[in-house]
Amino acid sequence: MSSRSVKTEAVVLRSMRYGEADRILHLYTPHRGRVGAIAKGVRRARSRFGGRLEPFFRLHAELHEGRGELLTVTGAQTVDGHARLRGDARALDAAARACDAVGRLFETSEPHPGVFNLLCRQLALLDEQAGGPPRAASGRAGALAFRLKLLLAAGLAPQLGACASCGEREHLVGFSGAAGGVVCAACEAGSFQLGEDAHGFMTAALGRALTDVPAASEPALGQVERAIAVTLEHHAHLRLMPAAAARG
Numbered sequence: 001m002s003s004r005s006v007k008t009e010a011v012v013l014r015s016m017r018y019g020e021a022d023r024i025l026h027l028y029t030p031h032r033g034r035v036g037a038i039a040k041g042v043r044r045a046r047s048r049f050g051g052r053l054e055p056f057f058r059l060h061a062e063l064h065e066g067r068g069e070l071l072t073v074t075g076a077q078t079v080d081g082h083a084r085l086r087g088d089a090r091a092l093d094a095a096a097r098a099c100d101a102v103g104r105l106f107e108t109s110e111p112h113p114g115v116f117n118l119l120c121r122q123l124a125l126l127d128e129q130a131g132g133p134p135r136a137a138s139g140r141a142g143a144l145a146f147r148l149k150l151l152l153a154a155g156l157a158p159q160l161g162a163c164a165s166c167g168e169r170e171h172l173v174g175f176s177g178a179a180g181g182v183v184c185a186a187c188e189a190g191s192f193q194l195g196e197d198a199h200g201f202m203t204a205a206l207g208r209a210l211t212d213v214p215a216a217s218e219p220a221l222g223q224v225e226r227a228i229a230v231t232l233e234h235h236a237h238l239r240l241m242p243a244a245a246a247r248g
């Protein structure tokens with residue numbers, strides 16, 4: 001036998017039309033990382049999958065693993081459809097960015113159950129806060145706190161406690177992707193300015209739960225986003241879409 005059945009929890013990261021009635025899905029799973037799967041006939045009106053294979057669904061999935069690269073979806077039960085976030089443009093956009101970040105940063109089959117849990121928690125938070133006034137999880141601060149936790153899970157968390165070049169603990173004024181964290185005034189060549197607020201936000205976000213997003217000004221969040229971007233560019237050759245939609 002060269003094929004077998006796989007049962008796993010999964011979050012649908014992306015769903016792309018394929019052929020006449022099929023979809024190709026990117027799923028994120030706790031123990032198989034990112035999985036590509038095909039759902040046959042899912043776009044027909046009487047598909048047994050209903051609308052369960054849309055992005056942001058958390059599922060119990062049954063997959064058939066054959067010789068090909070893609071697994072085939074043979075069953076799917078909803079754990080959480082996150083129905084409320086679908087009715088809130090801001091939450092929906094934040095969910096899309098969260099799934100995109102996970103899919104790109106963790107695109108292999110390497111297992112990261114912590115990342116799966118983090119994504120589930122972020123989607124549940126966005127769902128819980130949807131429909132109300134703009135809340136932390138769907139804002140830029142929430143998105144950046146989530147990304148910092150992804151960096152940590154990927155082994156790319158920036159050094160924040162001391163200068164990443166020389167170990168100095170005072171006068172930490174910049175951030176360097178090449179050095180891998182904050183840098184002091186003597187080592188600042190090649191870095192950009194990172195203020196105290198941005199530094200404090202990063203330290204706090206890494207130490208707290210996703211439900212407890214630290215506050216920071218827009219300029220400070222801009223510095224945090226840049227620090228995450230240079231870290232990813234330098235250490236993973238990766239660029240993510242902006243953490244939040246441009247306002248206005």
Ligand SMILES: [Zn+2]
Pocket residue numbers: 163164165166167168183184185186187
């Ligand atoms: Zn230094």
